[in-house]
Amino acid sequence: MIQKLNYLTVDWSLDYNKLFPSQQPILVEIGFGTADYLIHLAETYPDHNVLGFEISSQSMDKAERKVENKNLTNVRPIHSTGETALAYLLEPETVAEFHINYPDPWFKKKHHGRRLIKRETVDMLASRLVIGGQIMLATDIREYADMAHDILSNTPSLTNTFDTPWVDDLEGRFRTKYEMKSYREGRTGHFFIYQRNKTPVNHPPVIKELEMPHLFLHSPLNTSDVIERFEQTRTESNGVHIAILQGYANPSRNTAVFEVVVEEHTIDQHCLLSLSPHNGDNNYIIQMSTVGYSRPTYGMHRAVHALGEWITSLHNNAKITAMKLRD
Ligand SMILES: C[S@@+](CC[C@H](N)C(=O)[O-])C[C@H]1O[C@@H](n2cnc3c(N)ncnc32)[C@H](O)[C@@H]1O
Incomplete structure (x- = not known):
């Protein structure tokens, strides 16, 4: 049985030696849902270690079952919001790639603060990426894509790898469950890939535990x-x-x-x-x-x-x- 992990039980910051048998570049997926894409990453990149962060307990159960059934040792799902992972679990300049597929859109204006993609989160993503590392973002909501483009393209430490704000297709992409449903319903994806450049970044230090009060x-x-x-x-x-x-x-x-x-x-x-x-x-x-x-x-x-x-x-x-x- 794999040990169940959540943000209150793991080290702040994560100790990769305890999580993975060998030390390899880190890929992160935030909001993995059914975990098929997470498993796909682990199977496609055995020379990388994969971390998944998710808030849904049901998705966590699914991911843990799949990891166990496939006997994968290079992937660990962790029950945590992406925001908490960025602030408490991941050290600056340690992640090779972030994958964010179809973040919840939170359509109402009064809920926009709950969106994963916002100024603060993108700054944290840029801080935690290694130089040359990438953020891959997919959304099928045009308004979310416009908002993400506005924030990402105004982040000096990130460079758009495309000539256009986003692309409508990525050849060979593994389609997530949400993505297949969205396509069946007539929507299409907007795909972003931004790369961390050498512009100096403000690195908020990982929030650590204090001594006992x-x-x-x-x-x-x-x-x-x-x-x-x-x-x-x-x-x-x-x-x-x-x-x-x-x-x-x-x-x-x-x-x-x-x-x-x-x-x-x-x-x-x-x-x-x-x-x-x-x-x-x-x-x-x-x-x-x-x-x-x-x-x-x-x-x-x-x-x-x-x-x-x-x-x-x-x-x-x-x-x-x-x-x-x-x-
Ligand atoms: C629309 S679903 C997409 C699921 C999956 N990525 C896919 O494409 O099929 C959004 C997922 O993000 C998770 N989620 C929402 N907010 C999150 C956050 N702040 N941190 C981590 N996961 C989050 C939800 O529980 C849900 O599984």
């Missing part, structure tokens, strides 16, 4: 008192949204856990923070619970701080005594 506090209230006063809180700072949704006390041990949602750059974590006695005398520590699989991100540090502030606001003699947190 800890906050120490003193409070005359015990954990049952704290939970009795519980109120949902929502805060936002520095682009991090934190919701403390629920609290549960375990009076026999004077501990409590809090259910928290942390939303930060491209990722959401739904996790537990614990409050437990530390060094006697009404002293407590807040830290990430060992339940589940959450990562010590900047947002998680802010969540520990938000919880500490709320608990110490409940009593005049309560105070934060120390913390190991990022500002």
